[in-house]
Amino acid sequence: MGIxxxxxxxxxxDFVALDDVSxxxxxxxxxxxxxxxxxxxxxxxxxxxxxESSDEGQVVIEGRDTTGVPAQKRNVGFVFQHYAAFxxxxxxxxxxxxxxxxxxPKAEVKAKVDELLELVHLTQFAHRLPSQLSGGQRQRMALxxxxxxxxxxxxxxxxxxxxxxxVRKELRDWLRRLHDEVHVTTVFVTHDQEEALEVAxxxxxxxxxxxxxxxxxxxxxxxxxxxxVLSFLGPVxxxxxxxxxxxxxxxxxxxxxxxxxxxxxxxxxVGFEVRLEVTPTDPRHPDPVQVVLTRSDATALGxxxxxxxxxxxxxxxxxxxxx
Amino acid sequence: MTTLAPTDPGTARQRRSRAxxxxxxxxxxxxxxxxTWFSLLVLIPLALVVVSAAEGGWQTFADTLRNPQTxxxxxxxxxQSLLVTLVNVVMGTLIAWVLVRDSFPGKALLEVVIDIPFxxxxxxxxxxxxxxxxxxxxxxxxxxxxxxxVFLALLFVTLPFVVRTVQPxxxxxxxxxxxxxxxxxxxxxxxxxxxxxxxxxxxxxxGAALSFARGISEYGSLVLLSGNLxxxxxxxxxxxxxxxxxxxxxxxxxVATILLVVALLAITVLQLVSRAVARRG
Amino acid sequence: xxxxxxxxxxxGTYVRRTVVAVYLFLLVVWPVALVVRHTFDGxxxxxxxxxxDPVVxxxxxxxxxVAVWAVVINTVFGVAISILLxxxxxxxxxxxxALIDLPLSVSPVVVGLALLLAYGGANGALGPTVEGLGLQIxxxxxxxxxxxxFVALPLVIREVVPVLEEVGTEQEQAARSLGAGGWQTFRRITLPxxxWALVYGVVLSLARSLGEFGAVKIIxxxxxxxTQTATLVVEQKYQDFEQGSAYATSFLLALIxxxxxxxxxxxxxKEDPDGD
Numbered sequence: 001m002g003i004x005x006x007x008x009x010x011x012x013x014d015f016v017a018l019d020d021v022s023x024x025x026x027x028x029x030x031x032x033x034x035x036x037x038x039x040x041x042x043x044x045x046x047x048x049x050x051x052e053s054s055d056e057g058q059v060v061i062e063g064r065d066t067t068g069v070p071a072q073k074r075n076v077g078f079v080f081q082h083y084a085a086f087x088x089x090x091x092x093x094x095x096x097x098x099x100x101x102x103x104x105p106k107a108e109v110k111a112k113v114d115e116l117l118e119l120v121h122l123t124q125f126a127h128r129l130p131s132q133l134s135g136g137q138r139q140r141m142a143l144x145x146x147x148x149x150x151x152x153x154x155x156x157x158x159x160x161x162x163x164x165x166x167v168r169k170e171l172r173d174w175l176r177r178l179h180d181e182v183h184v185t186t187v188f189v190t191h192d193q194e195e196a197l198e199v200a201x202x203x204x205x206x207x208x209x210x211x212x213x214x215x216x217x218x219x220x221x222x223x224x225x226x227x228x229v230l231s232f233l234g235p236v237x238x239x240x241x242x243x244x245x246x247x248x249x250x251x252x253x254x255x256x257x258x259x260x261x262x263x264x265x266x267x268x269x270v271g272f273e274v275r276l277e278v279t280p281t282d283p284r285h286p287d288p289v290q291v292v293l294t295r296s297d298a299t300a301l302g303x304x305x306x307x308x309x310x311x312x313x314x315x316x317x318x319x320x321x322x323x
Numbered sequence: 324m325t326t327l328a329p330t331d332p333g334t335a336r337q338r339r340s341r342a343x344x345x346x347x348x349x350x351x352x353x354x355x356x357x358x359t360w361f362s363l364l365v366l367i368p369l370a371l372v373v374v375s376a377a378e379g380g381w382q383t384f385a386d387t388l389r390n391p392q393t394x395x396x397x398x399x400x401x402x403q404s405l406l407v408t409l410v411n412v413v414m415g416t417l418i419a420w421v422l423v424r425d426s427f428p429g430k431a432l433l434e435v436v437i438d439i440p441f442x443x444x445x446x447x448x449x450x451x452x453x454x455x456x457x458x459x460x461x462x463x464x465x466x467x468x469x470x471x472x473v474f475l476a477l478l479f480v481t482l483p484f485v486v487r488t489v490q491p492x493x494x495x496x497x498x499x500x501x502x503x504x505x506x507x508x509x510x511x512x513x514x515x516x517x518x519x520x521x522x523x524x525x526x527x528x529x530g531a532a533l534s535f536a537r538g539i540s541e542y543g544s545l546v547l548l549s550g551n552l553x554x555x556x557x558x559x560x561x562x563x564x565x566x567x568x569x570x571x572x573x574x575x576x577x578v579a580t581i582l583l584v585v586a587l588l589a590i591t592v593l594q595l596v597s598r599a600v601a602r603r604g
Numbered sequence: 605x606x607x608x609x610x611x612x613x614x615x616g617t618y619v620r621r622t623v624v625a626v627y628l629f630l631l632v633v634w635p636v637a638l639v640v641r642h643t644f645d646g647x648x649x650x651x652x653x654x655x656x657d658p659v660v661x662x663x664x665x666x667x668x669x670v671a672v673w674a675v676v677i678n679t680v681f682g683v684a685i686s687i688l689l690x691x692x693x694x695x696x697x698x699x700x701x702a703l704i705d706l707p708l709s710v711s712p713v714v715v716g717l718a719l720l721l722a723y724g725g726a727n728g729a730l731g732p733t734v735e736g737l738g739l740q741i742x743x744x745x746x747x748x749x750x751x752x753x754f755v756a757l758p759l760v761i762r763e764v765v766p767v768l769e770e771v772g773t774e775q776e777q778a779a780r781s782l783g784a785g786g787w788q789t790f791r792r793i794t795l796p797x798x799x800w801a802l803v804y805g806v807v808l809s810l811a812r813s814l815g816e817f818g819a820v821k822i823i824x825x826x827x828x829x830x831t832q833t834a835t836l837v838v839e840q841k842y843q844d845f846e847q848g849s850a851y852a853t854s855f856l857l858a859l860i861x862x863x864x865x866x867x868x869x870x871x872x873x874k875e876d877p878d879g880d
Binding site for chain 3: 347349350353354356357358360361364365366367368369371372375414417418420421425427431433434435436437438439440441442443444445446447450451452454455456461478479482533536537539540541542543546547559560561563564567572575576579582583586587589590591593594
């Protein structure tokens with residue numbers, strides 16, 4: 001059940017947006033489609049919603065083949081990056097729209113709208129126009145509007161992309177809690193790896209119209225299937241001939257069995273972190289290596305700018321050979 | 324405010340604003356119906372003008388244009404339209420400037436005044452001008468039945484075009500750029516010439532094209548004012564009407580074809596300008 | 605949006621302001637004011653005479669009927685073609701969008717000639733066929749409606765197209781995803797968002813339709829009391845030295861045109877109420 005995507009391809013002229021994508025999204029989960037912009041993740045979401053048609057392939061939602069079914073008959077909740085608020089309608093009317101289209105009795109519509117506005121904390125804004133709301137409030141309204149039709153799946157296209165950092169963080173936590181309450185199968189698109197890692201039950205990394213890897217946040221962070229996934233999910237540096245996360249490097253002032261050694265050529269303090277750059281003496285690896293450690297560790301190790309240090313992967317750290 | 328900028332759907336926003344690239348069945352039927360109506364109303368009749376000009380043969384066409392009265396009418400129409408367009412380029416830009424950059428009591432009234440020539444029936448426009456610049460002029464200026472009356476009438480009816488194309492561009496123009504130019508040491512005139520004018524040129528060109536096209540095709544405002552004196556104040560439109568009234572449809576179509584070609588040239592200029600602007604972002 | 609700060613006023617500011625004010629006063633304001641004054645030269649006598657003259661009243665009635673028809677046709681057609689041009693991709697879309705502007709630059713006399721060549725009863729290309737079906741176009745009301753619809757055709761489209769582009773498709777897509785069909789989406793989402801542009805386009809079309817002269821003169825045959833519209837009456841009355849009637853009829857036409865302009869200028873929201 002959930003969403004079954006089989007062999008979906010989509011082209012825009014010469015540009016291949018999706019290339020034979022197959023994916024199974026389990027019921028009741030919060031799934032993130034993660035990838036760089038232009039990678040095809042939004043296109044995939046819009047194909048699931050019926051807002052775009054695929055050139056090939058099949059999408060089955062909760063056991064129902066949606067091929068050829070127009071968007072308005074799919075019962076899919078869709079939330080747009082720029083809210084797509086109906087500007088001429090009040091907040092309550094926006095939320096009621098889908099129910100009115102379905103010709104539900106007035107009392108039922110009102111009860112449902114009240115309940116949803118409560119859920120998204122917009123009760124006191126029911127009679128305002130969208131233009132009188134902040135971005136975060138508009139997006140909560142859009143979410144309530146999508147949930148009103150009791151969709152079989154909820155799709156969100158970069159839902160927090162247009163909001164500033166603080167509101168984005170709040171809404172992110174709130175979406176997670178909301179999902180724990182309503183449990184509708186939810187898929188959201190994002191290019192922000194932190195957002196995906198923090199909120200989603202499972203992640204789908206999409207790049208160049210293909211799926212790079214599917215798994216839980218831990219799977220992907222710790223066992224990246226490719227150097228693309230590794231580098232997309234967090235900072236990465238080259239140690240010798242392998243890719244590694246900068247905080248997975250063991251650093252020592254004393255000579256030891258090491259991959260590279262050299263002087264600390266750059267020293268930046270950011271809050272509780274210290275970021276170092278070590279320029280290897282070995283001419284075969286001329287690129288500086290980034291190392292991250294906590295300030296207390298740096299003090300305990302007695303490190304100073306200019307010191308010669310020896311670097312190797314910490315035991316148990318994952319490294320990837322670049323493609 | 325009248326929007327007179329060229330209609331060009333789908334430039335920068337093309338990808339976002341177009342839902343589907345192909346037509347659904349409903350919209351295909353809609354397209355068919357609207358195209359049929361558009362053809363019946365506009366395309367077929369206009370094509371017939373060209374066809375009947377061609378049917379008369381090249382000889383009729385050439386003879387018509389060599390007719391001294393027709394040649395004089397065409398010459399007068401083009402000359403006066405060019406002159407009026409020139410005045411509009413200067414005055415229209417100036418008026419747009421004052422409307423956007425200046426503020427004073429009664430400015431809102433000026434906005435309405437600009438649109439009056441556009442809204443006023445052309446025959447009324449002629450009568451209006453006649454009341455100040457005709458035989459009973461309270462200031463003693465009587466241009467009725469002279470070449471100047473053609474100039475005056477065209478000036479009146481084409482007033483909004485340059486103003487209304489330049490105004491929105493001027494509103495959108497960032498003051499920062501001018502301030503940057505000034506901070507780099509440019510004088511006000513240099514700033515205008517090197518920074519503002521290039522930005523306004525497409526809009527001025529578009530306004531000038533509309534203004535010229537309107538001037539070439541004007542008829543109603545001239546009827547009462549110019550006296551339609553052959554070889555003196557008779558314009559191309561009046562010439563066509565005379566041919567129609569004399570039952571010489573081939574000759575009427577020949578002159579009309581020339582006006583049509585000029586109109587087509589004008590909208591081509593508009594399209595090219597709007598595309599160039601779209602490319603520049 | 606440009607910043608609202610204004611450059612300091614210099615002598616040039618006042619020179620420019622004066623030049624513009626004098627120019628517009630001499631070209632538009634004073635002449636229009638004189639027509640109003642001439643209309644009321646003998647009190648309301650001119651207006652009363654005009655409004656009791658059956659030639660004038662018949663013409664005014666015909667003008668209103670024709671204008672209403674032309675506006676309705678251009679509104680329906682204009683909205684349909686605007687949506688097709690902005691929301692759909694088809695071959696020849698660019699050419700069509702350019703041709704839409706053509707009626708703005710074609711001489712009314714050419715319009716009249718073109719319609720006559722197509723729908724003239726005796727030797728028009730389509731005229732005899734259409735007349736065989738029992739519909740007389742040239743020298744009758746349908747012809748006047750067509751001529752009027754022709755000259756005012758781009759006005760609705762030119763107002764609606766930019767707004768349709770500006771609002772984008774997201775709201776329409778949202779409506780679809782919430783279950784709205786094509787017609788429901790149009791009526792509940794698209795139409796409200798182009799409402800003001802449409803009102804403005806309709807008013808401009810109405811003003812233009814009431815005032816068309818050249819094209820109507822040719823296609824109508826200018827038959828007094830039958831196919832003569834208000835603008836044609838102005839010409840005839842003036843040439844017949846009934847200047848009082850000419851001024852009064854002009855005044856009425858100008859009044860409607862200017863009133864329409866003012867109403868719309870006041871009605872239209874200055875800017876998109878939405879901040880983004």
